[in-house]
Every structure is written in C-alpha cells, then in structure tokens.
Amino acid sequence: MTIADHLDADRLSAPGGVPVLAVDAATWRRPVAPIQAAVIGLDPDGALPPVGEDDFDVLVTAAENAPRPWVSVGKQRFDTAVAQLANAAYANPLATTIAAQVLRLTAKLPLADALTVESLAYSALLGGEEFRRWRVRSAPDAPTLPPVEPVTAARQADRLTLTLNDPANRNAMTATMRDALYEALANALDDPTEPAVALQGAGRCFSTGGALAEFGTATDLAEAHAVRMLHSCARALDTLGERGTVRLHGACVGSGIEVAAAAHHRIAASDAWFQLPELAMGLIPGAGGTATVTRAIGRHRSYWMLLSGKRIDARIASEWGLIHAIEDAA
Structure with missing residues (x-):
C-alpha cells in the first residue's frame, strides 16, 4: 500500500474508516506521513523475515515457537486469527487506534510517565461512544457484599504478605480494594525496616480484574485520572524493586495482571492464565498494563493480547517473560 501524502494518510484512522492494516511483514515500511491505524505484519509462510519492529504494532507468523516480537498462530489457523484481529479493530476502532498510539509512545518512556x-x-475512552455501547450491552451485575478487609496484611520477621481478600467476588479490583492495596504498598515503601513484600490472592484465583459494576460510574473523568495517579498500585509495586514478589494463580485478568506485572519477581501456579479484555469494552488497560505488561513481554505481544483478547496460559507467559517461574503450592 502506498501512502501518497499526509492528507492521504488521514483515511488510515478510526475517523477515516480504516483503523487497522494487515500487511506483508517482509515488505511493509511505515510511511513518513503519520498514520493512526494499527499495523499488523503478516508472515503466513513462517519465514520470520527480518523486520523493522518500529514499523508494526503486532507481528503474526505461522512459524511455531517464534521468537520475540512475533506471535505464533500456526499455519492452519493463520487466516482465521488475522480475521479475528481485524474484526476486533473494526468493532472498536477508536480504542484500537488509541491503544496502538499509547503503546508506541509509552514503550519509550519511564514507567511513571507511561x-x-x-x-x-x-x-x-471512558467518555467515548464505544465504551457507552459496551455499558448498554453488558449491564454488569452488582458484586456481592465486599469484605471488611479487602486486603489483609501479615508480617513475619522481615517479610510482609499482602492478600487480596474478596474470594466471593474472585478478588475483583474495586476502588476500595485498590485504595487498600495502595495504602499497604505505600506503608511498606515508607517502612524504614524495608520488608520484603509478597502479594497474593485468596480463593480460586488471583484477580479477575476491575469490578465491572464500577466501570463508567465516575462522573468527573479528570478527577478520576488524578485519583488513579495518586493511588497507582503498579507504580508502588515497581518502586519496591527487588523487595516485591507476586504469586499468581487461576484467573489473572485485566488489572489482575496489569498491577502484578509491575513486580520485579513474578511467580505463577501452573493453573494461572492471563488476559487483557479491555479493548472489547471500548477501553485500554487502566491499571498500568500498557506500561507494565509491555515492559515484560514487549509492545507487539502486548498489543496482540489487547486486540485479540485471548488468554495465555502459564507456559506461554513464562516463555514470553510475563512471569519468571511456575511453582505450584506444596
């Protein structure tokens, strides 16, 4: 595809009607004129050609066990996998193109700025039409009564264990839980004894992510951004550095992996699985995932997780670097 000039590039955007391009990875080069459309580089033969990584948002190959930044989808599923990515992009074109732009930018920024x-x-995007449509379609159920202590803390010698403590709601990250977790992490950061901190989840899973019933309830989106920045659990967990460990099991969805990916030590049980479902809601991650997950697995694979919405298991997560070890409880 030839982009003649800057005006011609306008059509390669959500307002222009083309939010995504699927192109030959071996021959495509990003044009000088800036385009907002997400660019999917295709390698249907599994040849793994040399590419300029900055030219693409995701790279899909038929080769098995392809190295970073490629995502392997297999020869038999190749066309179907690419069609699913394109369909997801056209279903929520603004979220698709904004996610691509955010990842392009934040991959080069310090974590706090990202x-x-x-x-x-x-x-x-919370103020956008795509998210509004999802809210109308989904009408999520209200959660059951939250626990008195949404995050518990137990200190033994120089080790502090923090536990997400709402197993009845699969540790859905309500605003109350987020604030409690941030307070616990901030206290650990301020503690002059500098304890090691382990974060885990009670019940059948680590966390299914943000409490859906709370999505879209903020009436002042500017203030919501300010509060989100003040109580960034991902930033606090990253600041712990080598003192921070997460232990993951079961579902780790949305903020359930976005925050955890900021930990410098990430250990998962063999039943753990990971998913970033926000784009199908007309959103991008809001708990840090575009920064934390990207720093763990790279921009291209992070964008594939967003656009596809597919789960990856503990084995793939380990191969990609999202987790550092697989360990089941004794």
Missing part, C-alpha cells in the same frame, strides 16, 4: 499517558487515554 502510566500517566495510559491513564489520560483511558479517561478519554
């Missing part, structure tokens, strides 16, 4: 960019984009 979190700010993500939050601003997230707030913008």
Whole structure:
C-alpha cells in the first residue's frame, strides 16, 4: 500500500474508516506521513523475515515457537486469527487506534510517565461512544457484599504478605480494594525496616480484574485520572524493586495482571492464565498494563493480547517473560 501524502494518510484512522492494516511483514515500511491505524505484519509462510519492529504494532507468523516480537498462530489457523484481529479493530476502532498510539509512545518512556499517558487515554475512552455501547450491552451485575478487609496484611520477621481478600467476588479490583492495596504498598515503601513484600490472592484465583459494576460510574473523568495517579498500585509495586514478589494463580485478568506485572519477581501456579479484555469494552488497560505488561513481554505481544483478547496460559507467559517461574503450592 502506498501512502501518497499526509492528507492521504488521514483515511488510515478510526475517523477515516480504516483503523487497522494487515500487511506483508517482509515488505511493509511505515510511511513518513503519520498514520493512526494499527499495523499488523503478516508472515503466513513462517519465514520470520527480518523486520523493522518500529514499523508494526503486532507481528503474526505461522512459524511455531517464534521468537520475540512475533506471535505464533500456526499455519492452519493463520487466516482465521488475522480475521479475528481485524474484526476486533473494526468493532472498536477508536480504542484500537488509541491503544496502538499509547503503546508506541509509552514503550519509550519511564514507567511513571507511561502510566500517566495510559491513564489520560483511558479517561478519554471512558467518555467515548464505544465504551457507552459496551455499558448498554453488558449491564454488569452488582458484586456481592465486599469484605471488611479487602486486603489483609501479615508480617513475619522481615517479610510482609499482602492478600487480596474478596474470594466471593474472585478478588475483583474495586476502588476500595485498590485504595487498600495502595495504602499497604505505600506503608511498606515508607517502612524504614524495608520488608520484603509478597502479594497474593485468596480463593480460586488471583484477580479477575476491575469490578465491572464500577466501570463508567465516575462522573468527573479528570478527577478520576488524578485519583488513579495518586493511588497507582503498579507504580508502588515497581518502586519496591527487588523487595516485591507476586504469586499468581487461576484467573489473572485485566488489572489482575496489569498491577502484578509491575513486580520485579513474578511467580505463577501452573493453573494461572492471563488476559487483557479491555479493548472489547471500548477501553485500554487502566491499571498500568500498557506500561507494565509491555515492559515484560514487549509492545507487539502486548498489543496482540489487547486486540485479540485471548488468554495465555502459564507456559506461554513464562516463555514470553510475563512471569519468571511456575511453582505450584506444596
């Protein structure tokens, strides 16, 4: 595809009607004129040609066990997998193109700055039509009564264990739980004894992510951004550095992996699985995922997780670097 000039490039955008391009990875080069459309580089023969990574948002190959930044989808599923990505893009074109732009930018920023960019984009999409349509379609159920202590803390010697403590709601990350977790992490950061901190989840899973019943309830999106930045659990967990460990099991969805990916030590049980479902809701991650997950597995694979919405299991997560070890409880 030839992009003649800057005006011609306008059509390669959500307002222009083309939010995604599927192109030959071996021959495509990003044009000088800026385009908002997400670019999917295709390698249907599994040849793994040399590419300029900056020219693409995701790279899909038929080759098995392809190295980073490629995503392997297999020869038999190749066309179907690409069609699913395109369909997802056209279903929510603004979220698709904004996610691509955020990842392109934040991959080159310090974590704190990347979190700010993500939050601003997230707030913008919360006010958008794509998210409004999802709210109308989904009408999520209200959660059951939350626990008195949504996050518990147990100290033994120089080790502090924090536990997401709402198993009845699969540790859905309500605003109350987020604030409690941030307070616990902030206390650990301020503690002069510098304890090691382990974060885990009670019940059948680590966390299914943000409490859906709370999505879209903020009436002041600018204030919501400010609060999100003040109580960024991902930033606090990253600041712990080598002192921070997460232990993951079962579902780790949305913020359930976005926050956890900020930990410098990430250990998962063999039943753990990971998913970033926000784009199908007309959103991007809002708990840090565009920064934390990207730093773990790279921009291209992160964008594939967003656009596809597919789960990856513990084995793939380990191969990609999202987790550092697979360990089942004794």
